[in-house]
């Protein structure tokens with residue numbers, strides 16, 4: 001690497017030392033606000049499937065993303081009909097609160113990760129929508145609608161997709177700007193691992209937390225894809241740990257008292273900045289296993305303080321976030337275990 005540009009070298013050094021970059025995402029605050037208002041109209045205006053249907057759709061209580069759509073014989077169109085198979089995670093709508101309630105309703109248990117025993121599922125009060133560009137997701141929704149004889153896709157879905165189409169396009173451009181710099185150090189990053197096609201297959205997660213959450217909204221973890229951009233959040237509360245602190249002691253400290261862990265730093269930023277960081281698949285064997293970059297360990301705590309230019313919309317939303325996950329079939333998947341277990345230096 002003879003002619004490494006100053007900018008690329010600086011960006012890389014910052015990622016190595018601090019674990020993240022603040023990058024301009026160029027998505028206007030108004031576009032984000034309109035998008036979230038449209039999401040509220042979608043989620044408040046359209047029904048969920050009944051608990052009975054949801055329970056019958058869940059194939060495996062330990063993997064709520066595996067659904068049997070042939071079990072959905074409801075006469076009314078509902079939000080789970082936006083859900084469709086996709087690389088890594090399903091596209092469309094997922095509601096963990098509803099799924100947990102359905103498992104409880106049908107008296108089905110899940111496996112406790114520590115003991116291996118079957119236990120009632122714990123509520124996970126959130127819902128999210130994995131948005132993919134319309135060319136990807138709308139034909140899949142149509143295909144399923146035809147296969148199962150469901151009624152037409154309602155206008156709320158099409159309006160939501162109209163709003164997020166541009167947000168996804170701007171997010172793709174933002175990630176390409178960073179990857180183009182990193183490509184000086186990581187050959188073939190945009191030509192092989194994050195191609196245009198891969199970025200179309202990468203979701204924006206529209207995440208809505210429901211009221212009644214505890215103090216810790218998302219426990220510490222690293223993300224599974226190649227890299228992530230936290231584009232926007234309604235509230236302050238996104239925290240991270242510097243890569244140099246990723247040692248055994250840090251894991252113990254976090255486990256003992258995550259809320260007061262002195263290593264966890266709150267990231268504050270203006271509304272035009274996203275937080276870019278590396279995720280697990282980046283260092284997969286098939287990608288860049290020798291990289292100096294570490295996937296960012298982060299969590300979300302419940303702080304009652306709105307970020308600038310952000311607002312809450314709808315009836316069941318305590319907080320929201322918009323996140324872009326870069327998926328790379330060529331880099332491959334990572335197992336959940338690796339992203340929730342501390343990685344020690």
Ligand SMILES: [Fe+2]
Pocket residue numbers: 221222223298
């Ligand atoms: Fe995350």
